[in-house]
Amino acid sequence: MSSIGLSHMLYRDRAMPDRMTSVGRLEDVVSTAEDFDRVVLQSLPLLLDRAAGYTKRFLRETGQWSDDVAHEKFVLRWGAEYLEQFLVSGRSEVPCRPLFLLDSMVARQHSRPEPFCYHRDLLTPLGRFLDGLVGRAVVSRDALIALYHHCYGLGPGQVITALRLNGSESPRIYKNFQRWRESGWKRTLDDIGFTDADLQGLTEQQQRHRFNGEAERLLRFAQTHYRKSEPDHYPCLPRHQWEDMFLQGYGVEYRIWHLALCLDCLQLAWDLGLDGASAKEKPRVTLQLQP
Ligand SMILES: [Zn+2]
Ligand SMILES: [Zn+2]
Secondary structure: OOHHHHHHHHHHHHHOOOHHHHHHHHHOOEOOHHHHHHHHHOOHHHHHHHHHHHHHHHHHHOOOOOOOHHHHHHHHHHHHHHHHHHHHHHHHHOOEOHHHHHHHHHHHHHOOOOOOOOOHHHHOHHHHHHHHHHHHHOOOHHHHHHHHHHHHOOOHHHHHHHHOOOOOOHHHHHHHHHHHHHHHHHHHHHHOOOOHHHHHHHHHHHOOOOHHHHHHHHHHHHHHHHHOOOHHHOOOOOHHHHHHHHHHOOOHHHHHHHHHOOHHHHHHHOOOOOOOOOOOOOOOOOOOOOO
């Protein structure tokens, strides 16, 4: 199942929660893949809570937990990662009791040597750079806005146009850029342990053919993973919904969060409803190493 499939179902189910009735059914044996899909898809929010809850407990028990936003977002996105794996592999485990199958899958993940490694390629310097930037964006608005610059080379004015922000929201974008250059950037590199030598290495690598192609490939992994930190803003939207959002003026938070973390939607929404006012071509990944 694709992540878009998961996102649509999470979105839909949040609108009509059916938690109490779902638990019972999830404890019963399901015998076919079709039954598995049906029962599980009706209770995604509950299963997400459960997977996130186990992850939180694991962090507590291993001394890795802190009461802050970063940790809350961490368990939400890992809960969603586990749920996604469960949706794919659970179908082939029938007959099974879905609730207990999820429990054992999560427990197995947590017993691995590196339980929170979502992609091996992100251990390279380029991968660490991207993972660090995108990971920071989950907890810092300045870093979130800075992604538009680092990933696509967009300036504040272009960000304001791309997000269709109005007059009162625009100054904040300039402030985000400014604070990022002044302090956010340096602090983030320090936090992820990215040294001047690492940066120099990447600068040399940047001259190579295919650098931005590789950056795009890794960026997509990072975006998909970190977007799961906010289930409410996670789902990709169809064209007409973006257009509607822009024309009606709602969903500002959705635009800022989702478009920073989704290349596909950014390209889809880029010139919707602008009547050709955005002469610039759709954004592509052109990694900027400096703020
Ligand atoms: Zn790892
Ligand atoms: Zn999207």
